[in-house]
């Protein structure tokens with residue numbers, strides 16, 4: 001369903017992605033592991049059209065995404081929840097969430113549709129319903145991550161790209177975050193999840209890739225990676 005073939009991307013003369021090929025089938029939860037600077041975010045920015053991939057192919061349901069505008073890619077059902085959350089701190093929780101509904105602006109039933117998805121997001125994250133009028137910047141880190149994920153869900157994604165959603169969160173909150181991601185996936189959304197928190201990510205993954213210096217160096221089932229000595233040393237410890 002989402003398929004990258006030979007994707008390379010450069011920042012000036014620095015090649016951040018080198019011939020990356022990977023795929024996520026419909027309904028899969030695929031994890032992308034890699035150290036700082038390995039290129040995880042670059043893969044997401046290539047898919048979502050923020051950085052134009054220098055070469056290669058990115059197909060979603062058979063449609064080529066390379067060269068498409070970011071808004072058109074969202075309209076195809078591929079939604080990116082960026083690293084660092086990127087919320088508007090002064091705006092309310094609900095205003096931040098509604099930004100994600102922009103993609104439905106031309107639908108005949110824009111208001112009703114947005115309201116319905118908003119209700120679904122509040123059902124998934126009841127705390128956000130309570131805090132809907134608070135400035136997003138006043139929320140805890142975990143709650144802000146919920147807003148970022150909720151905003152992405154407002155676009156009704158078929159495929160959700162989650163970039164390090166557990167970053168900077170307390171262990172108990174991380175656990176809840178992974179449960180929610182699993183729940184979103186179980187509702188039928190294909191998930192591509194970039195994580196440094198390898199152990200927790202592999203526990204919910206169907207499949208995983210390991211990225212090193214812009215290249216895919218390993219692909220496998222979670223149990224294979226969890227038992228791989230190199231992976232354990234590099235990403236899990238002990």
Ligand SMILES: Nc1ncnc2c1ncn2[C@@H]1O[C@H](COP(=O)(O)OP(=O)(O)OP(=O)(O)O)[C@@H](O)[C@H]1O
Pocket residue numbers: 011014016034035036037038039040041042043083196
């Ligand atoms: N805008 C940019 N200009 C120049 N180099 C960049 C830019 N963005 C990323 N890079 C470089 O590209 C490489 C891959 O970065 P990327 O952010 O994709 O990695 P990452 O795996 O997401 O890392 P992290 O875990 O720190 O988020 C790094 O060496 C980084 O320094």
Ligand SMILES: [Mg+2]
Pocket residue numbers: 040041042083163164
């Ligand atoms: Mg990153």
